[in-house]
Amino acid sequence: MTLLLTRFFYMGDGPSLLRGSKGYSICLGVLLSIVSMGCPPVYAEPFSPGLVQTDGLASHVRGKVWVDALGCVACHDDGSLDKPQEFGPDLTHVGDRVRPEWLVSYLSDPHTFKPGTLMPDLVAALPSNERTETVEALVHFLMAQKAADEQSVKQTSGSVENGQRLFHSIGCFACHPYGEDLKSSGWLENLQSKYTPDGLVSFLKDPLSVHPNGIMPDLGLSHDEASDLASFLMGQSSSAKSSFQLINNKIERGQSLFGGLGCVQCHSALATERDTGNKAKLTAPSLRVVNPSKGCLSHEEGSWPDYDLSDLQIRDITAAFDSLEHLSESELIQSHLVRFNCIACHEREGVGGVSESLDALFTATDLNLGEQGRVPPSLDGVGAKLNPVWLRKVLVQGAVARPYLNVRMPRFGSAVADLVVGLFVHADVLPPVGDIEMPNQNDSRRAGRDLAGVDGMACITCHTFKGTKTGAMGAMDLTLPGQRLTRDWFHHYMLQPQRFRPGTLMPDFWPEGHSSKPDILEGNASQQIEALWVFLSDGFSIDTPKGVHREPMRLLATDAEAVMLRRSYPGIGKRGIGVGYPKGVNLVFNAEQLCLAMIWKGEFADPAGVWLSQGHGNVRPMARQQIRFPNTPQVQLLQDALSPWPDSGERSAVHAFKGYRLDSQRRPTFLYEVEGVLFEDTFRDETKGDSVWLRREIKTNAFENAGSYIIRAALGEAIIDQGDGRFRVDKDLIIEVPEGAEAWVVNGNEGQELRVRIPDSGDGKALNLNYGF
């Protein structure tokens, strides 16, 4: 183990491939340089990613991992050991995806050409001329394993950048250490010479069809994702057509060698059904009586496969032979978790978990959830936690409970599920909760719903409900516990969440077994938890607890007074000041951009978005349509009243909000500075004829005339001067300018602008504008 580790960490502290590459955040660059420290590995001997970080794993357990990974039982089968169905990749369609030139190189000298490969060299002992002929025949046979007439070599159209992002977020990195460049990774080397582009895409989309044993699990990639990933992994692959031509007699010779050499012990192929007679009757001895000085475990060449094992691997495998039937349940589970490298992401009984070098690659979609939203859970006690149906669903069907993790739990397929589900369930036990005396089912369910709602334990504050976030946190959906968990675990967990998930953000709602809701089920903790369980057990048909649907709120002016609320408004931002007036006009003033930003008629607003939950939403105006003005300062000091409207950037350096005063009806006069000069900007609701107008009076005490103070009163597609001091802005707004005021309709970059000079008045400057809408 030490040897492996040393070798693994020895090389590759050079610069990251992605350093300085465009389109990538600095953050990812940092992550990658972290990762590159841990790779790339260069092995001659077989490599299993799960065995990289397993300090403290017993020699015979490591050996068991090798026995399974190398497929010893494929030949050394005395019927006494469980025998998986598949060892190596299924070669049924290998001719569609893999290039013949690559196969020639690989089969001629697998250990040199693909360091770390688990496949033994079966031609090592042949004389060199015979070896060439053998490999050629095998390649012809393999290339005949296909459905399509011709290999497609056209480039994939995927995005390299997306592929790179996927590789470093969804979990590929857990097994495929990736460093300075792809070439230096033993596992991803030469993919462009191995695969046709289509071949790699198909493989990535459905790796279990090639590896039904689950050794390359299925990350649930969409076609586009698989294309992106393939583009990233292959770079520019050769689109030259191969000159390779199938020759029938070579195919036949290859078929016979496929059986004769023993390939068939591990691989399926179209023309060579293992179970229909072509299988070699290998007479390899039982694992119990193997002779380490001869055969696979020796360094001798001979008629046996050459695995190029290291001395440590030989020692481990030998140790495993002595204890294959005596492995404890815990050791057996360990060996599977290591073999399938579950331990790269999950810890169990002190083995595995996210390593320091990979930690930064585990990221979250929702930062609110802390570490639990980023790192996959421990598998301690998982057999007692998850019910076996769900465990299988995760492994076989790819059921997802934690969509907020960027890393994906891959689908390992039924072979792996067959291996581990029963083991987990048998190994992990919790003290049973037993029967709890409950009211009838309906009352229990109702009590559970009350507990989940805002007036109860308020589970919905943090937990998603049927895919909808009620608050800002998107913790696990409440439709899932009933499908996933065992009742025993649920009861234990509810009482002491920290005990099972150290670091969870979930408070314990029944500290010391006491309920903080004495009015529900008389405060009986066990009954309350059971009621929640009954309620949550309904899964997707679960009833909606109180608080999920935010009830709209109404914040309204009274007949006598205006109403105000400073918060975030849609399209305006967080420094909005909304005002609803008694006569039914409403506005939002943008206190960051110093402008009237929005007006509407009718009732004022629904503040639920800012008064409930964390308050991270918006105040919603209670009208379907509002009239909006650009979010940029409305008053500017200009030398030329018609010059292009100044671009103030994100925030003007020459404007400053100074507050507001309220009149006896609580109607505001906003105060702000333009280039150091204080303006007062007053908005009133005013009845004119039979309609209500918004009257604006803007004034300053400044007399200086360093230029003209111009207000850009409106911006629209079409502004029409109606000649009576009224300007029609598009179809819904009229702005009335006082007689004698200088006003212009200016064709600006974004449309037509109505500009008005703020004229001198007796004690400074003042302008009155009326908005009809």
Add this chain to the structure above:
Amino acid sequence: MDFKKMIAFRKTVCWMVVGCGCLAAQVQAEKLASFWGTSEQESPYYRIVDVPVPDEIVLEAGSFDLLPDGRLGIGTRRGDIYLVEGAFDDPPNPRYHRFASGLDEVTSLSWHNGSFYITQQTEVTKVTDLNGDERADEFLTLSDVWGFANYHEFGFGSKVDPDGNIWVTLCLSRSYESLVPFRGWSLKVSIDGNTSPVASGIRSPCGVGPNAQGVMFYAESQGPWNGSCSLKQLKQGGFMGHPVSFNWYDLAPEMGPAPVEPNTRSRMEMERERVKELVPYAVVFPYRRMGQQLSGFSLDTTKGAFGPFEDQIFIGDYTLSILMRATTEEVNGVWQGACYPFREGFATGLLANQFTPKGQLIVGGTNRGWPVRGPKPFALERVEWTGETPFEIKEINARPDGFLVTFTKPVDADSAGTAETFQLESFTHVYQQGYGSPEVDQTNPKVTSVTLSSDKTSALLSVSGLVKGHVHSFDLSNLKSADGEALVHAHAYYTLNEIPEHTHR
């Protein structure tokens, strides 16, 4: 679950031993136990009194201050300011008057020269009633120079300090980034509206206020670059630990160049050496054992009306609905100190507290938006000293070769005279970019001798194995008072940034 068990549990991976005893626990009619399980022991000394709120008022208190006429001012998350008469009466007989409304979340409130100086999320504002009708009609913006554009950009301010400044702390954008100016900074706003930078490196602050020496502190939350929640000194020119806000040094030339970037996966103690501006956590509140989300705090200036903890900081926790105490001292030019459990079982998530002229402590808050143990959506409560002195660890101070532990009552010379009675552990956190940290580098310092004061109210401990930079946790479960009582809270946590070179005081 007691502390020992909890610690033991944190250290073990094996969870299969979870007993089912709790399940069997019968529901008891007695008072609600809560986090530390010490509610019943606390209640003879400090009682919690509900201050009723009329049905039509949503009172999510975010800040308090007292008016000279004896009324209580309350700033709320909804954006109101209430003036309350009768909140300190016995029994409480509160009459609420809405003084102002329509504000952003009012996270600090300070009455000064006839106006409220408030920090609302968007700005610092002077709020005045000009015409004397008991309703504010002038709202003057003193400063809004910081960016306010993204989720979770909360801002918290202090009361007006003796120099006429309000110290504002600005949470990071989305609590992880600094996307607009000065997110992650502390700024000082004078009552004349001048704004100047104080410090960078803040993550997610809550309360801001002075200690007994008038030095300004703020409450920081566990997360990136913060292994646990803590009180930190807002040091002029300082860097509070989270480097994502370095991008605004260009806007603050008086602060000089940005500090050296701290290394991740390091220790605060090591990075202090590299990054000269880095201000270490003054008082670490070990996560969960001492809260999960520290909030507002006040200084006990009641001159004994609130019991034996004069000049100490009383700080709330939002998530666990508990109150804790903290003491601070300056050692070798660095602030540090200890935290102590105080009272649990509040009705909602605590955001703010305020001592009253009668020596009561008003607390309030809400449970909306984040997980909270307290069951009520909002509540106003009052903590009162019953007049009985609890047997508590009053204060821990660092000494050159150990600690001075002071108690509220004389201790039993037999149990206190034995070194083994004083059980110490030390640990620290990983100082890292990742979220929070486990407790690491544990050691077991040994108390080698105990010297009791002549009045038996303090014990000078000689300790072998003090670890500079570590939190030293005290377990005095076996200590008895002279009257044979056990401590109400047997645990306390001292953050030993510096070891004094000579005895002071």
